[in-house]
Amino acid sequence: xxxxxxxxxxxxxxxxxxxxxxxxxxxxxxxxxxxxxxxxxxxxxxxxxxxxxxxxxxxxxxxxxxxxxxxxxxxxxxxxxxxxxxxxxxxxxxxxxxxxxxxxxxxxxxxxxxxxxxxxxxxxxxxxxxxxxxxxxxxxxxxxxxxxxxxxxxxxxxxxxxxxxxxxxxxxxxxxxxxxxxxxxxxxxxxxxxxxxxxxxxxxxxxxxxxxxxxxxxxxxxxxxxxxxxxxxxxxxxxxxxxxxxxxxxxxxxxxxxxxxxxxxxxxxxxxxxxxxxxxxxxxxxxxxxxxxxxxxxxxxxxxxxxxxxxxxxxxxxxxxxxxxxxxxxxxxxxxxxxxxxxxxxxxxxxxxxxxxxxxxxxxxxxxxxxxxxxxxxxxxxxxxxxxxxxxxxxxxxxxxxxxxxxxxxxxxxxxxxxxxxxxxxxxxxxxxxxxxxxxxxxxxxxxxxxxxxxxxxxxxxxxxxxxxxxxxxxxxxxxxxxxxxxxxxxxxxxxxxxxxxxxxxxxxxxxxxxxxxxxxxxxxxxxxxxxxxxxxxxxxxxxxxxxxxxxxxxxxxxxxxxxxxxxxxxxxxxxxxxxxxxxxxxxxxxxxxxxxxxxxxxxxxxxxxxx
Numbered sequence: 001x002x003x004x005x006x007x008x009x010x011x012x013x014x015x016x017x018x019x020x021x022x023x024x025x026x027x028x029x030x031x032x033x034x035x036x037x038x039x040x041x042x043x044x045x046x047x048x049x050x051x052x053x054x055x056x057x058x059x060x061x062x063x064x065x066x067x068x069x070x071x072x073x074x075x076x077x078x079x080x081x082x083x084x085x086x087x088x089x090x091x092x093x094x095x096x097x098x099x100x101x102x103x104x105x106x107x108x109x110x111x112x113x114x115x116x117x118x119x120x121x122x123x124x125x126x127x128x129x130x131x132x133x134x135x136x137x138x139x140x141x142x143x144x145x146x147x148x149x150x151x152x153x154x155x156x157x158x159x160x161x162x163x164x165x166x167x168x169x170x171x172x173x174x175x176x177x178x179x180x181x182x183x184x185x186x187x188x189x190x191x192x193x194x195x196x197x198x199x200x201x202x203x204x205x206x207x208x209x210x211x212x213x214x215x216x217x218x219x220x221x222x223x224x225x226x227x228x229x230x231x232x233x234x235x236x237x238x239x240x241x242x243x244x245x246x247x248x249x250x251x252x253x254x255x256x257x258x259x260x261x262x263x264x265x266x267x268x269x270x271x272x273x274x275x276x277x278x279x280x281x282x283x284x285x286x287x288x289x290x291x292x293x294x295x296x297x298x299x300x301x302x303x304x305x306x307x308x309x310x311x312x313x314x315x316x317x318x319x320x321x322x323x324x325x326x327x328x329x330x331x332x333x334x335x336x337x338x339x340x341x342x343x344x345x346x347x348x349x350x351x352x353x354x355x356x357x358x359x360x361x362x363x364x365x366x367x368x369x370x371x372x373x374x375x376x377x378x379x380x381x382x383x384x385x386x387x388x389x390x391x392x393x394x395x396x397x398x399x400x401x402x403x404x405x406x407x408x409x410x411x412x413x414x415x416x417x418x419x420x421x422x423x424x425x426x427x428x429x430x431x432x433x434x435x436x437x438x439x440x441x442x443x444x445x446x447x448x449x450x451x452x453x454x455x456x457x458x459x460x461x462x463x464x465x466x467x468x469x470x471x472x473x474x475x476x477x478x479x480x481x482x483x484x485x486x487x488x489x490x491x492x493x494x495x496x497x498x499x500x501x502x503x504x505x506x507x508x509x510x511x512x513x514x515x516x517x518x519x520x521x522x523x524x525x526x527x528x529x530x531x532x533x534x535x536x537x538x539x540x541x542x543x544x545x546x547x548x549x550x551x552x553x554x555x556x557x558x559x560x561x562x563x564x565x566x567x568x569x570x571x572x573x574x575x576x577x578x579x580x581x582x583x584x585x586x587x588x589x590x591x592x593x594x595x596x597x598x599x600x601x602x603x604x605x606x607x608x609x610x611x612x
Contacts, residue, residue, distance in 0.1 A: 020109075020289050021258045022139070022222040025151040026209055028202035029068065029158040030233035033249040035199065042175060044200045047207030048226050048251055053269045055224070055253030056262075060334050062277040062314040063230040066238060066245030067321060071230045071278060073122040076101045076129075078282030078297030080315065082329075082430035085437055085446025086122035087319035092593030093438070095126040096447035099296050102282035103129050106149050109291055112142035113149045140216070149285065152209050156201035159233030162194050163358050171196040179244075180376045180397040181236055182360065183367050191360045195234055202228075223261070223288055224253040235361045236348070236380055241316035241330040242390070242398045243337050250276065252303065261288055261304045275334055276302050277314045298426060313418045319430055323599040324350040325566050327431070331419045336408075337398060338415035339388035342431070342468045345499040348380045351569075353602040386470050387412065420461075427457045431464050432488045433522035435559040438592060460488045467496030475504055482511040487520035494523055498530035505534035516546060521560050525550055529567035532574055540574050547571075548578045553589030558596045561589060565603045579611035 035045040037052035065071040065081065073086040077095075081087035084096060095101075103113040104127065114137035115130045132141070139148040155161075173189035176196075182188050206226055213219055231237045231245040238245060254262045265272050280300050283293030287304030300308035318328035327342035355361050367373050368381040376399040389405075389412045390398040402408040429437055429450035441449040449455055463481045466474045474496070481493035494515055497504045505512060515527035528543035535543075550556060550564030568575045568582065575582070587600040 020111075020147045021255075021261070022147050022218060023111075023149045023285060023288060024139075024209070024213065024222050024224045025149070026154075026206045026224065026226045027151060028154040028156070028199075028206070028226075028228045030230065030238055031157045031195070031199045031202065031228045031249075032231040032237065032244065032247050034196060034232065035203070035249050037251065038249060042171065042177065043196060044170070045203040047203045047210060048249065051206075051210065051224065051226055051253055052251045055251055055268070056266050056270050056272055058250040058252070058272045058274065058276055060273065060275050060314070060332075061227065061248050061250035062243075062246040062275075062316055062332070063228075063248050064246065064278045064314075064316055066230050066241050066316065066318060068229050069120045069122050070317075070319065072118070072120045074278040075281050076103075076119075076121055077123060078102060078279060078293070078299045079447070080279055080298055080317075080426050081122065082317050082319070082428040083298065083426035083447060083450065084123060085429050085441065085450075087317055087430045088122065088434055089319070089321050090120075090593070090595040091122045091320070091434065092595065093123060093441070094445040095123045096296070096445055099294070100126055101129050102285055103149060105286055105291055105294075106289055107131065109289060110146065111149050111289065112139065112146045114138060114141070115151045116153065118153045118155070139218075147289075149289075152205075154202040154205035156205060157195075157198035157228070157233070159238055159354075159358065161198040161201075162191050162233055164194075167194055167197070169193060169197065170200060180399045181380060182234075183364055183373055183377050185363055185367075187359045187363045191234065191358060195232060198233075220255045220257050222255070223258060224251075226251045233358075235355055235358060235364065239318065239321045239352075239355065240348070241318045241328055241339070243332065243392055244398060246314075246316045246330070254303070258288075263303055263307065273334070274302060274310045275312070275314050275332075279315075283308075313415075313422070315419070315422055317430070320434060321350075322352055322354060323562060323566075323602045324352050325434075325563070326350065329419060329423070329428075331415050331422065332392075333415065333418075335392055336411050336415060337388075337390045337392065338403075338412060338419060339390075340416075340419060340468075341384040341386055341388070342464055343495075343499075344384040344386050344468055344470060345495075347383050351606060353605065386468055387416070389415070423461055424457070427451055427455065428461070429455075431457075431460050431492075433491055433520075433563070435563060436488055436491070436520060436522050438559060456486050456489070459484075459486065460492065463489050463492040463496070467492040467499065470499060472500070475500065475507065479508055479511065482508060482515060487518070487523055490515065490518065490523045491520065491526055494526040494530060498526060498533070502534040505530050509535070513542075516543065521550055521556070522563060525564050525567045529570050532567075532571045540571075544575070544578050547575075548581050551582060552585055553600050554586045556589065558589045558591035558600055561585075562596075562599055562603070565600070569603065569606065575607075576611060579607060582607050583611070 036049040063071045064074045070081045085093040115133040116137040117135045139150045171193040173193040176189045176192040178184045227250045228248045283297045283299045283301040286293045287301035287306040316330040329340045387403040389403040427450040429446045478496040497508045512527045528546045531539040532543040547568045553561035
């Protein structure tokens with residue numbers, strides 16, 4: 001009886017879905033709009049160029065996140081990861097209660113959904129998502145007459161391919177355009193050229209799928225998307241929420257049969273100036289399938305039966321990147337990019353094991369240490385300002401910060417206001433330390449925690465903004481927050497002292513010393529770092545045992561240990577007295593997901609290199 005009921009439901013769904021389009025997503029990894037159809041004459045991308053010639057190219061599409069896992073988390077959910085708790089690289093948090101990933105809605109409507117094959121979500125799956133998610137997934141395995149959603153991902157443009165050896169060069173390094181932030185060296189030119197070779201390989205994969213679609217006679221029944229999962233895999237592109245890390249190609253072909261699903265500006269070979277981003281993709285796919293997107297999705301459909309008005313801004317973010325902690329938020333109106341750095345005490349180029357495997361990174365850092373870089377090339381190796389503002393029409397490489405320029409204060413303030421409103425709208429749970437977010441959301445989800453009326457988002461945001469402003473006159477307002485009832489507020493108050501350096505740490509010495517006994521390990525470690533970096537020799541002697549004890553993953557878990565190790569790393573040579581103890585620690589401990597397992601070993605490896 002149950003089997004018969006399932007068959008009847010499937011038959012009903014297929015009948016309803018018969019006049020709906022197939023949807024094909026051709027995705028690739030780690031590349032920006034470095035394609036011929038975007039005006040890049042150095043690129044060799046004939047297949048996507050041909051798709052753009054008969055479809056619509058979106059000039060301004062952002063991935064929201066500049067790295068794969070949180071970017072794909074945005075795609076699958078239609079929710080901003082700083083709102084769901086899934087912003088940190090390769091983290092894992094529960095899916096918001098009662099909500100679904102977009103393929104689940106499509107399957108309920110009769111679609112056959114396959115993913116070939118990368119998932120890489122930072123959110124646990126709320127049940128069965130795909131009919132097939134594997135290398136053998138293919139639309140041809142669907143039932144007769146069943147519409148499909150098929151995602152095919154090419155890995156051939158991934159960051160790792162830039163350093164793959166041996167490699168037969170296709171693009172001439174001599175013809176590379178070296179961006180203003182990179183030094184012009186043979187290594188950098190070779191890496192950029194090999195990156196372009198990878199983009200061509202991804203384009204070839206897309207061409208193969210498009211020919212497959214044509215051979216099956218499905219071109220006129222299928223809406224095709226081509227896009228990359230975030231910007232270029234080159235350093236300071238990938239992992240950084242500038243336009244260079246977030247701007248991706250997006251080409252959409254909608255056949256004549258489904259012209260009623262096209263946007264008003266659709267024409268063959270046309271260009272849309274509408275601002276779109278990954279958070280919009282899930283509601284857009286549902287809209288194309290005739291499904292009204294649920295209100296819980298935070299994006300806005302830009303195609304299909306249920307389009308929403310164009311939005312004036314796009315938003316990006318950076319959280320923890322592998323083993324390194326950071327907190328950055330960005331917004332653009334399509335021309336200007338506003339960046340809000342909540343950890344301006346950290347340099348842009350924090351050491352990150354995986355990124356250092358690209359030759360450009362090592363050469364770039366060495367030249368900085370040797371004093372061989374110009375001002376634009378040196379930015380990456382220095383600490384950050386609280387705010388940045390870039391005009392993409394005059395500064396495509398985003399190296400001329402206009403945030404304090406009197407001629408651009410009105411633009412800065414407008415984007416800043418849009419950013420603040422967005423933060424409140426999504427209730428950015430990512431402003432809590434990652435460990436605190438996991439502890440506080442135990443038994444529920446970070447999204448549900450952040451959207452509970454009792455969650456003190458406004459207070460956390462207020463103190464986080466004061467702390468990271470770096471303004472000396474904000475110090476009196478920060479000091480009382482060191483004793484706030486909320487651990488996340490205390491955390492930011494401590495960071496406010498740390499980020500202001502010696503004078504602030506000395507002014508709050510008594511309070512920071514008390515914070516060494518705080519119930520929150522994040523508060524304890526932040527206070528220990530502040531006193532260790534800017535206190536006396538006695539302070540260093542006091543905080544080293546606290547951080548060393550916290551760095552033991554076997555006793556405290558991976559998240560806590562990673563936080564302690566980051567603070568120890570920030571102490572530099574002052575950590576030498578405990579280096580032997582740190583190097584002897586086990587890297588194993590409890591963690592939210594096995595994908596965390598490489599992070600502690602990477603930091604311990606750095607300690608071994610620094611203190612041989």
